[in-house]
Amino acid sequence: xxxxxxxxxxxxxxxxxxxxxxxxxxxVREKNRKKIEEAIEELHYEVNEVARNLKTNATKTIGxxxxxxNNTFCAEIITGIEDILRSHGYATMICDCRTDKQLxxxxxxxxxxxxxxxxxxxxxxTEGGHLKDFQKTGKPIxxxxxxxxxxxxxxxxxxxxxxxxxxxxxxxxxxxRNIGIIGGPEExxxxxxxxxxxxxxxxxxxxxxxxxxxxxxxxxxxxxxxxMETLVENNPDMTAVFVTNYEMTMGAVIGLNELGxxxxxxxxxxxxxxxxxxxxxxxxxxxxxxxxxxxxxxxAGLMLERLENSxxxxxxxTEKLETSIIYGKSIAQL
Amino acid sequence: xxxxxxxxxxxxxxxxxxxxxxxxxxxVREKNRKKIEEAIEELHYEVNEVARNLKTNATKTIGxxxxxxNNTFCAEIITGIEDILRSHGYATMICDCRTDKQLxxxxxxxxxxxxxxxxxxxxxxTEGGHLKDFQKTGKPIxxxxxxxxxxxxxxxxxxxxxxxxxxxxxxxxxxxRNIGIIGGPEExxxxxxxxxxxxxxxxxxxxxxxxxxxxxxxxxxxxxxxxMETLVENNPDMTAVFVTNYEMTMGAVIGLNELGxxxxxxxxxxxxxxxxxxxxxxxxxxxxxxxxxxxxxxxAGLMLERLENSxxxxxxxTEKLETSIIYGKSIAQL
DNA sequence: AGCGCAAACAGAAACGTTTCGGTTTTTGGG
DNA sequence: CCCAAAAACCGAAACGTTTCTGTTTGCGCT
Numbered sequence: 001x002x003x004x005x006x007x008x009x010x011x012x013x014x015x016x017x018x019x020x021x022x023x024x025x026x027x028v029r030e031k032n033r034k035k036i037e038e039a040i041e042e043l044h045y046e047v048n049e050v051a052r053n054l055k056t057n058a059t060k061t062i063g064x065x066x067x068x069x070n071n072t073f074c075a076e077i078i079t080g081i082e083d084i085l086r087s088h089g090y091a092t093m094i095c096d097c098r099t100d101k102q103l104x105x106x107x108x109x110x111x112x113x114x115x116x117x118x119x120x121x122x123x124x125x126t127e128g129g130h131l132k133d134f135q136k137t138g139k140p141i142x143x144x145x146x147x148x149x150x151x152x153x154x155x156x157x158x159x160x161x162x163x164x165x166x167x168x169x170x171x172x173x174x175x176x177r178n179i180g181i182i183g184g185p186e187e188x189x190x191x192x193x194x195x196x197x198x199x200x201x202x203x204x205x206x207x208x209x210x211x212x213x214x215x216x217x218x219x220x221x222x223x224x225x226x227x228m229e230t231l232v233e234n235n236p237d238m239t240a241v242f243v244t245n246y247e248m249t250m251g252a253v254i255g256l257n258e259l260g261x262x263x264x265x266x267x268x269x270x271x272x273x274x275x276x277x278x279x280x281x282x283x284x285x286x287x288x289x290x291x292x293x294x295x296x297x298x299x300a301g302l303m304l305e306r307l308e309n310s311x312x313x314x315x316x317x318t319e320k321l322e323t324s325i326i327y328g329k330s331i332a333q334l
Numbered sequence: 335x336x337x338x339x340x341x342x343x344x345x346x347x348x349x350x351x352x353x354x355x356x357x358x359x360x361x362v363r364e365k366n367r368k369k370i371e372e373a374i375e376e377l378h379y380e381v382n383e384v385a386r387n388l389k390t391n392a393t394k395t396i397g398x399x400x401x402x403x404n405n406t407f408c409a410e411i412i413t414g415i416e417d418i419l420r421s422h423g424y425a426t427m428i429c430d431c432r433t434d435k436q437l438x439x440x441x442x443x444x445x446x447x448x449x450x451x452x453x454x455x456x457x458x459x460t461e462g463g464h465l466k467d468f469q470k471t472g473k474p475i476x477x478x479x480x481x482x483x484x485x486x487x488x489x490x491x492x493x494x495x496x497x498x499x500x501x502x503x504x505x506x507x508x509x510x511r512n513i514g515i516i517g518g519p520e521e522x523x524x525x526x527x528x529x530x531x532x533x534x535x536x537x538x539x540x541x542x543x544x545x546x547x548x549x550x551x552x553x554x555x556x557x558x559x560x561x562m563e564t565l566v567e568n569n570p571d572m573t574a575v576f577v578t579n580y581e582m583t584m585g586a587v588i589g590l591n592e593l594g595x596x597x598x599x600x601x602x603x604x605x606x607x608x609x610x611x612x613x614x615x616x617x618x619x620x621x622x623x624x625x626x627x628x629x630x631x632x633x634a635g636l637m638l639e640r641l642e643n644s645x646x647x648x649x650x651x652t653e654k655l656e657t658s659i660i661y662g663k664s665i666a667q668l
Numbered sequence: 669a670g671c672g673c674a675a676a677c678a679g680a681a682a683c684g685t686t687t688c689g690g691t692t693t694t695t696g697g698g
Numbered sequence: 699c700c701c702a703a704a705a706a707c708c709g710a711a712a713c714g715t716t717t718c719t720g721t722t723t724g725c726g727c728t
Contacts, residue, residue, distance in 0.1 A: 004713090004714055004715085005714065005715065006714080009678095014677075014678085015677060015678035015679065016678080016679075016715085016716090017676095017677065017678060017679075017716085017717080018677055018678075020715070020716060020717080021716095023715095024716080026676090029675090029677090029723095029724095032676090032677090046446075047447070047714090047715080048388075048449070048713090048714050048715065049447055049449060049715095050384065050388045050393060050449050050713090050714080051683090051713070051716090052714080053384045053715090054384045054385050054388050054684070054713090054714080054715070054716095055682080055683055055714080055716045055717085056683090056716070057683075059384060061427075068413075069403075069412060069413045070406070070409045070413045072404070072406075075404045075409050076404050079402075079404045079430050082403070082428065082429070083430065086429065086441075086444065091427050091444070091448050092427065093395075093425050093426065093427055094416065094426065094428050095416070096416055096417065098417075107420075110420065113380060113381070113383055114383055114425050115382070221613075221614075250610055250611075250614045251614075253616070254613055254614045257614075257616040257617075257618075276555055276584055277584075277611065279555075279588055280555075280584045280585075280587045280591075280615070281591075281614075282587075282591040282615075282616060284591075338685085339684065340684080348707075348708085349707060349708040349709065350685085350686090350708080350710095351686085351687075351688095351706095351707065351708060351709075352706075352707055352708075354685070354687085355706085355707085357685095358686080361706070362706075363693095363694090363705090363706070366706090381684090381685080382683090382684050383685095384683090384684080384685090385683070385684035385685040385686090385713090386684080386685055386686075387685090388683090388684080388685070388686095388713050388714070389684080389685045389686045389687085389712080389713055390685085391713075
């Protein structure tokens, strides 16, 4: 049905190799170039990338495996990555594994069968077993947000410890001493780092670390609400809370609203991620903001670099990016 | 490097056709089946889908073009679609066109070159010119959220007129008479429908349609905030506002907060989309909710149907789904 | 004009499948 | 046990590129 290079060759009287050379930036005599372009025009020819992929053994497609597309943090990063990769001719196959290790494993296998040229992964399984087979193919992997011990590859991270420290210090400066934290699941490295930042900073500030001020949420809205309720119940003297991801921040706000507790009069709050939400809250939330744009740039950049110089077994790099604080009105001056 | 079917054939002593038949559900004698499976195991063989794609002239990949991945409504739908398609062996290539017609056109061309088997599109360009060339290939197109006159294909829509009517009637029942609306851009059909629903219902309720109560936003947060400020300024007697998409709902809430106007004491609000946000607001927002899950199901379903019976030129179907109202506390009883 | 060299070209093979036409094996009924 | 029909199998050709190995062409010199 559709025209092929053979048709172009026949019509122009040129050889296959010449046509191919034309499409791959080779040198072609001016008059032949014209002939070819005419033929393309008339036959509505379009290179068949599938055939090309077979021959070159590359699909110009990158697989992306994330825990949850329906999550602003992920979505923002993906948008950025997709944009950059596409501008370099790479397509993006996204697999949402719903924060499920089993599904994550299947997603990687699926993409591997589709012969993607590389995989970008915000890992759920911190063991990294799901990547082992793919890595054997020698194709590049770039990890986002969480590093995995066993897997040697580039990663793009955020300085979570510092992020927590920044939040804590801000609350301290405003006079807060009894500061609670809604942390994440212990098996997630980012959650551990944020908690570590909290503990370290409390020590630095000579504040006692009280078990009752630490609650482990599950990174969901409901979990955030419940965690906030627990904190409030067990700590009558608590004046501020640091929440360590977006969903739980939302949950914490919901929880406080439902308990009828005013922000920041009764409880001050420092949230995490999602500027628009923080601005829409009343009062505006003070939050720790992650540089999603930069994460996307670095990630796509590292991937493209690996793809171009696939030969060189360059050292793996680990980027660590800084968070920033966006000031709202959710912290009371004591 | 990697094993091919030829290797399997050699190792088992069988012919190529038999191996192929094994992989495509054909009948193979028990002992041969065993031999093949052993060989696969030992050689770590995996079907090369690229070669298969070339031969079968199908990529088992669907292109998805949306205005903005970083938008809950889109993201929720995409997640659902991706999930269903993947479970049927189809990969999903997502292109975010940033609500730009030019980029949308390029995205479709990009996917077309990648030889996707079909395209799912939440269109930005309501003329549909960007789809013309792709449609000539005879491959299926499914439109979401917005229909296009010139393009004959399946579409999955939402009953926007009814959605607006529901919101209006609810406000009316609570005693509101001076009801403003923050509409969307006039060139977007969903926005027109929602506005039409507003006008029609106002008439039905014998309420005068005042120009000053109608503001056209641009579907962004900033636009929502500005629109709300305009409405408040020009309508001192206005007691309620209906906002017609999620971003502008967020913006409207921000705007009211910044003006120091209490919800619902001074102004009642009916928002649109995104349940979690609505619940996190104080007070909880009453919103019109779109059935994203169902939209995803219908869309993926229609696409799969077309792909299976690609021969039959069945009538195109247009699904129209119902919205629902989620009750919060953002409407005052007058 | 004739020479040599580089640039441009041509043809065939290869990438790893599926499929077509034809051959062998198996099966079961008499 | 034989034979026909059915089931299973085989090898070659094809899908539309890229690339390898040569061959031709064009160009600048003398």
